[in-house]
Amino acid sequence: xxxxxxxxxxxxxxxxxxxxxxxxxxxxxxxxxxxxxxxxxxxxxxxxxxxxxxxxxxxxxxxxxxxxxxxxxxxxxxxxxxxxxxxxxxxxxxxxxxxxxxxxxxxxxxxxxxxxxxxxxxxxxxxxxxxxxxxxxxxxxxxxxxxxxxxxxxxxxxxxxxxxxxxxxxxxxxxxxxxxxxxxxxxxxxxxxxxxxxxxxxxxxxxxxxxxxxxxxxxxxxxxxxxxxxxxxxxxxxxxxxxxxxxxxxxxxxxxxxxxx
Amino acid sequence: xxxxxxxxxxxxxxxxxxxxxxxxxxxxxxxxxxxxxxxxxxxxxxxxxxxxxxxxxxxxxxxxxxxxxxxxxxxxxxxxxxxxxxxxxxxxxxxxxxxxxxxxxxxxxxxxxxxxxxxxxxxxxxxxxxxxxxxxxxxxxxxxxxxxxxxxxxxxxxxxxxxxxxxxxxxxxxxxxxxxxxxxxxxxxxxxxxxxxxxxxxxxxxxxxxxxxxxxxxxxxxxxxxxxxxxxxxxxxxxxxxxxxxxxxxxxxxxxxxxxxxxxxxxxxxxxxxxxxxxxxxxxxxxxxxxxxxxxxxxxxxxxxxxxxxxxxxxxxxxxxxxxxxxxxxxxxxxxx
Amino acid sequence: xxxxxxxxxxxxxxxxxxxxxxxxxxxxxxxxxxxxxxxxxxxxxxxxxxxxxxxxxxxxxxxxxxxxxxxxxxxxxxxxxxxxxxxxxxxxxxxxxxxxxxxxxxxxxxxxxxxxxxxxxxxxxxxxxxxxxxxxxxxxxxxxxxxxxxxxxxxxxxxxxxxxxxxxxxxxxxxxxxxxxxxxxxxxxxxxxxxxxxxxxxxxxxxxxxxxxxxxxxxxxxxxxxxxxxxxxxxxxxxxxxxxxxxxxxxxxxxxxxxxxxxxxxxxxxxxxxxxxxxxxx
Numbered sequence: 001x002x003x004x005x006x007x008x009x010x011x012x013x014x015x016x017x018x019x020x021x022x023x024x025x026x027x028x029x030x031x032x033x034x035x036x037x038x039x040x041x042x043x044x045x046x047x048x049x050x051x052x053x054x055x056x057x058x059x060x061x062x063x064x065x066x067x068x069x070x071x072x073x074x075x076x077x078x079x080x081x082x083x084x085x086x087x088x089x090x091x092x093x094x095x096x097x098x099x100x101x102x103x104x105x106x107x108x109x110x111x112x113x114x115x116x117x118x119x120x121x122x123x124x125x126x127x128x129x130x131x132x133x134x135x136x137x138x139x140x141x142x143x144x145x146x147x148x149x150x151x152x153x154x155x156x157x158x159x160x161x162x163x164x165x166x167x168x169x170x171x172x173x174x175x176x177x178x179x180x181x182x183x184x185x186x187x188x189x190x191x192x193x194x195x196x197x198x199x200x201x202x203x204x205x206x207x208x209x210x211x212x213x214x215x216x217x218x219x220x221x222x223x224x225x226x227x228x229x230x231x232x233x234x235x236x237x238x239x240x241x242x243x244x245x246x247x248x249x250x251x252x253x254x255x256x257x258x259x260x261x
Numbered sequence: 262x263x264x265x266x267x268x269x270x271x272x273x274x275x276x277x278x279x280x281x282x283x284x285x286x287x288x289x290x291x292x293x294x295x296x297x298x299x300x301x302x303x304x305x306x307x308x309x310x311x312x313x314x315x316x317x318x319x320x321x322x323x324x325x326x327x328x329x330x331x332x333x334x335x336x337x338x339x340x341x342x343x344x345x346x347x348x349x350x351x352x353x354x355x356x357x358x359x360x361x362x363x364x365x366x367x368x369x370x371x372x373x374x375x376x377x378x379x380x381x382x383x384x385x386x387x388x389x390x391x392x393x394x395x396x397x398x399x400x401x402x403x404x405x406x407x408x409x410x411x412x413x414x415x416x417x418x419x420x421x422x423x424x425x426x427x428x429x430x431x432x433x434x435x436x437x438x439x440x441x442x443x444x445x446x447x448x449x450x451x452x453x454x455x456x457x458x459x460x461x462x463x464x465x466x467x468x469x470x471x472x473x474x475x476x477x478x479x480x481x482x483x484x485x486x487x488x489x490x491x492x493x494x495x496x497x498x499x500x501x502x503x504x505x506x507x508x509x510x511x512x513x514x515x516x517x518x519x520x521x522x523x524x525x526x527x528x529x530x531x532x533x534x535x536x537x538x539x540x541x542x543x544x545x546x547x548x549x550x551x552x553x554x555x556x557x558x559x560x561x562x563x564x565x566x567x568x569x570x571x572x573x574x575x576x577x578x579x580x581x582x583x584x585x586x587x588x589x590x591x592x593x594x595x596x597x598x
Numbered sequence: 599x600x601x602x603x604x605x606x607x608x609x610x611x612x613x614x615x616x617x618x619x620x621x622x623x624x625x626x627x628x629x630x631x632x633x634x635x636x637x638x639x640x641x642x643x644x645x646x647x648x649x650x651x652x653x654x655x656x657x658x659x660x661x662x663x664x665x666x667x668x669x670x671x672x673x674x675x676x677x678x679x680x681x682x683x684x685x686x687x688x689x690x691x692x693x694x695x696x697x698x699x700x701x702x703x704x705x706x707x708x709x710x711x712x713x714x715x716x717x718x719x720x721x722x723x724x725x726x727x728x729x730x731x732x733x734x735x736x737x738x739x740x741x742x743x744x745x746x747x748x749x750x751x752x753x754x755x756x757x758x759x760x761x762x763x764x765x766x767x768x769x770x771x772x773x774x775x776x777x778x779x780x781x782x783x784x785x786x787x788x789x790x791x792x793x794x795x796x797x798x799x800x801x802x803x804x805x806x807x808x809x810x811x812x813x814x815x816x817x818x819x820x821x822x823x824x825x826x827x828x829x830x831x832x833x834x835x836x837x838x839x840x841x842x843x844x845x846x847x848x849x850x851x852x853x854x855x856x857x858x859x860x861x862x863x864x865x866x867x868x869x870x871x872x873x874x875x876x877x878x879x880x
Binding site: 043150151179180181182183184185187188191206207208212213232233236246247249250251253254255259260 | 311312455456457459460463482483484485486487488489490508509512513522523524526527528529530531532533534538539540541542543544546547
């Protein structure tokens with residue numbers, strides 16, 4: 001079976017005040033249907049640039065992104081629009097990822113409006129169904145984002161991403177701005193949605209411990225390259241690359257009996 | 262190393278007693294609702310909690326730096342036996358920096374971008390000590406070396422933007438330690454840093470603590486850091502320390518349902534639960550300070566709650582090595598299971 | 599109903615805004631009621647020339663050297679001032695917002711080209727450019743509006759561009775791109791509303807500047823000769839400055855109060871909108 005997403009030898013650079021920065025240097029990977037691939041790396045490793053290239057928010061210098069059999073690289077912004085429904089995104093900052101001037105109902109309906117899905121009545125019904133699915137009370141539909149906590153806003157973001165029944169959701173640090181107890185709620189929600197809907201995730205994070213608890217595979221990114229890939233637990237138990245070893249070594253384990261000197 | 266009992270350890274360095282902080286002009290809206298904490302010389306006390314629990318307000322209270330919108334409405338802060346004049350800015354200036362140092366979360370904004378690093382650190386020394394500028398600069402180079410910065414003499418002449426985030430945080434630590442304080446408050450000192458850098462900074466703090474004998478008040482949301490570095494832990498929820506114990510006890514036998522929930526919700530290596538949801542959630546969310554109710558603040562999210570929890574806010578009591586504020590603390594047996 | 603009340607309440611506590619709005623309402627009242635209060639042409643001679651305010655029955659602001667009622671001039675002049683001020687500011691805001699939005703959103707070549715054009719307009723002194731445009735187009739209310747709009751849009755364009763540069767990187771904008779929303783819809787329905795608070799503060803200042811510039815043009819004789827404006831009145835009173843200074847002082851005072859009122863509104867809006875927005879986003 002062909003993979004849902006395949007990225008081949010992707011290169012991307014941008015110009016900063018210090019000259020041209022090679023953010024992504026030849027990255028290749030695949031994600032199968034219904035799979036979660038966690039992309040783990042520290043700040044500046046290129047993981048966000050990589051996500052932006054896949055989403056078509058930034059132009060790659062070279063390489064190929066294929067989603068569901070369609071080659072996306074090289075498509076213009078306009079030509080890419082119909083394929084966007086298949087690939088959605090959940091952003092890190094639940095405070096800036098929702099337009100502060102829109103009501104929840106409108107925010108979740110927007111993707112349906114844009115792609116002209118269904119009649120107005122059907123859209124409204126779909127919005128309420130989505131709200132319920134992500135654990136938001138339907139009577140909150142007419143509230144504004146600022147009336148919600150960070151975790152609830154992230155639920156709104158997830159409902160919005162789900163609206164078009166995407167096959168892939170790119171989650172860019174979706175829980176790193178949230179508290180531990182809320183983080184658990186959101187991770188569990190994403191997990192449950194995957195089981196119910198069969199959606200795939202590219203889960204971008206700096207927290208290896210977190211993804212070890214639920215991702216299928218992990219890809220470690222360091223200085224613009226993927227240095228190690230493997231089943232999540234396997235990578236933790238038996239790290240191969242020096243960076244992976246350093247990273248695991250540095251992670252503070254929440255058990256005082258396993259204290260490192 | 263098992264921490265000694267209170268009586269063996271002598272007088273605490275910092276004693277926070279029944280501290281109450283509320284919104285200015287609306288004293289029914291309490292941010293800290295009777296917080297009590299003690300730190301002994303040379304130890305690390307970690308204050309953990311989720312956003313909005315009041316942990317940062319605690320550190321600002323100790324420094325006498327409460328924002329204009331808040332006011333202390335009750336309680337006392339004692340430092341080395343004397344009451345801290347938190348309301349008196351001039352008197353607090355002699356304490357800040359000199360006796361209590363502070364490290365903030367954002368190493369980017371804690372340094373002035375247009376002043377050379379050496380001058381910034383020297384400024385702190387000159388503020389508190391009557392020595393020559395040259396002597397101060399000598400101390401600065403020593404300090405920069407002590408916090409593990411390479412080539413400190415050259416670095417002193419650099420501007421902050423030339424340093425990485427981790428190096429900046431080292432400079433901030435050097436500034437906090439410049440006058441050899443007895444207490445260092447570290448408010449989320451590594452939250453803005455990468456995990457590998459975080460490990461280095463925490464190692465540095467522990468080393469400095471050993472060398473200088475300072476007490477550290479570590480404010481964090483990261484239970485991993487707590488487990489790795491703290492001697493004792495206070496778990497805060499909705500403006501109170503709901504549980505306080507030595508680190509080993511707290512992690513192995515949490516007594517408060519919130520502590521237990523927090524520990525279970527924290528992902529840990531090898532903690533994969535096949536066939537189940539990946540993480541254990543605490544349902545619901547932290548109550549807003551605007552929600553006024555007589556009972557325990559954790560009651561709406563608690564699985565152990567009963568009628569008494571809804572009507573009476575539990576007082577603090579001691580259970581073995583733990584101080585806990587709960588009507589139905591988890592028994593040791595239950596906690597171990 | 600309650601929601602509206604609670605969103606207006608903080609605006610009422612803002613006294614700069616209140617005073618500004620009250621003054622503006624009075625000036626608008628004068629402009630609207632001019633035809634009923636003074637049904638005759640303000641250029642008509644209706645009393646003895648150069649009578650001081652209050653000296654002649656019915657001429658409570660006095661008359662000028664040709665015996666024209668100054669009060670009638672002030673009322674009718676308010677019309678022109680407000681019309682020119684608001685319409686030219688509207689022209690500037692629309693043009694500036696479109697240019698700034700496109701430049702800020704697309705960046706790159708679009709930005710470079712649009713900003714070079716903007717700079718071209720900005721390097722020529724505004725007032726001189728306005729005079730040249732009117733000299734070419736001929737003096738009339740319409741050309742004055744066009745000229746004033748043409749000289750003030752670059753400020754709006756730069757401001758809106760700055761806002762767009764920041765807002766286009768915000769995650770909510772990215773999420774609209776990912777969703778497949780069209781660029782025009784993102785620019786005008788998603789980003790622009792978030793820049794409106796800054797634009798509205800800016801436009802009150804633009805209105806005040808336009809009113810002052812119109813007066814200056816009229817004073818210099820570049821105004822529309824068919825309508826009376828405060829600037830014309832000041833210009834005509836110039837010769838009597840020594841013995842009948844009220845002829846200049848009264849329209850001058852009207853100008854001052856109008857400009858002040860608009861600035862108060864701008865200042866008040868700034869205070870009212872900014873913390874409010876911050877709170878919403880926090």
